[in-house]
Amino acid sequence: MRYVKHYGTWGYILHRLSGLALTGYILIHIYLVSGLHNRPAWQSEMEIFRHPLLVVLEWCLFSVVVYHALNGLRIFIIDYFNGARYQKQLLSAVLVLSVILFAAMGAVMFI
Amino acid sequence: MIQVKVKVYRFNPENDQQKPRFETYTVEADPKDKVLDLLHRIKWEQDGTLAFRRSCAHGICGSCAMKINGANMLACEANLKNFKDPTNIIVEPLQSLPIIKDLVVDLKDFFKKYEIVKPYLINKTPPPTKERFQSPEDRQLIDEATWCIQCASCSTSCPSNWKNPNFLGPAALLKSYRYNFDSRDEGTAERIHVLDTNDGVWRCHTIFNCVEACPKDINITWHISQLKKKLVSREY
Numbered sequence: 189m190r191y192v193k194h195y196g197t198w199g200y201i202l203h204r205l206s207g208l209a210l211t212g213y214i215l216i217h218i219y220l221v222s223g224l225h226n227r228p229a230w231q232s233e234m235e236i237f238r239h240p241l242l243v244v245l246e247w248c249l250f251s252v253v254v255y256h257a258l259n260g261l262r263i264f265i266i267d268y269f270n271g272a273r274y275q276k277q278l279l280s281a282v283l284v285l286s287v288i289l290f291a292a293m294g295a296v297m298f299i
Numbered sequence: 300m301i302q303v304k305v306k307v308y309r310f311n312p313e314n315d316q317q318k319p320r321f322e323t324y325t326v327e328a329d330p331k332d333k334v335l336d337l338l339h340r341i342k343w344e345q346d347g348t349l350a351f352r353r354s355c356a357h358g359i360c361g362s363c364a365m366k367i368n369g370a371n372m373l374a375c376e377a378n379l380k381n382f383k384d385p386t387n388i389i390v391e392p393l394q395s396l397p398i399i400k401d402l403v404v405d406l407k408d409f410f411k412k413y414e415i416v417k418p419y420l421i422n423k424t425p426p427p428t429k430e431r432f433q434s435p436e437d438r439q440l441i442d443e444a445t446w447c448i449q450c451a452s453c454s455t456s457c458p459s460n461w462k463n464p465n466f467l468g469p470a471a472l473l474k475s476y477r478y479n480f481d482s483r484d485e486g487t488a489e490r491i492h493v494l495d496t497n498d499g500v501w502r503c504h505t506i507f508n509c510v511e512a513c514p515k516d517i518n519i520t521w522h523i524s525q526l527k528k529k530l531v532s533r534e535y
Contacts, residue, residue, distance in 0.1 A: 190369055
């Protein structure tokens, strides 16, 4: 049974997926960092994360954090400030702001 | 006139041999026809075994709510010219409710949830000689919530409801708002405990499928958000 996905539905799906991604990330992050008990161990591990592919992944992680945080704010506005009346405009604002911050972070990281 | 291919969901639980399936009918239609007109033509002229609910055919009774081209709406309000491709129409029953036959679903569960939220005026004071007065401003507060025709389009479009059938659902929560925010009502203390549970307002994840599905353009999520606010601002 398939159901049409409206604009708000996509906002919800992205929120859930980004939430899952962040949960996965935090578990991996804790696992990788938990064994590093001294400075050389920490530094050698951080050396791995200078790999260009991992830096790009880190940039992608930022986009997930930004979307999840901004949409969390949107949900807060929906629940407390009549945001349900203009949820579509709010979602557009979240998406535009996410893209702007993502690009800005890209500029900071790579330029 | 145009030729419309109508794919209709067919299922009869009493007939074990037949699994749920789609049957395609070709119907001649005017571009201004409603999907209900097509269903009528199929039932009257091609296949009398097709079962669906309808009554008023004017968007008031809420009987003909069904999933048309993947979205819940009233068949009597689904104008062919509003579809991207009016020559291909897919009609399915409301999702997540047990099917009685074809497009007819069992609404027992839907109305049970209605009863749970106590959808009636609770007022302990003796009735006055005339009616209980309400100011136009207080009436305005519940106006939108009174537009509901109980067609079940909202509750069956809600992903939270598909996943957890115990969720009260948008329709029951809207009704709960209608009485909890009625200035003449004194029953909030009796009603509020069913809202403040996992299966009450907190199961609403603001997906807005119900708002898109509502044929009466009620912003149901807004009403649920007012209930959430009422719950968290309670004083003990």
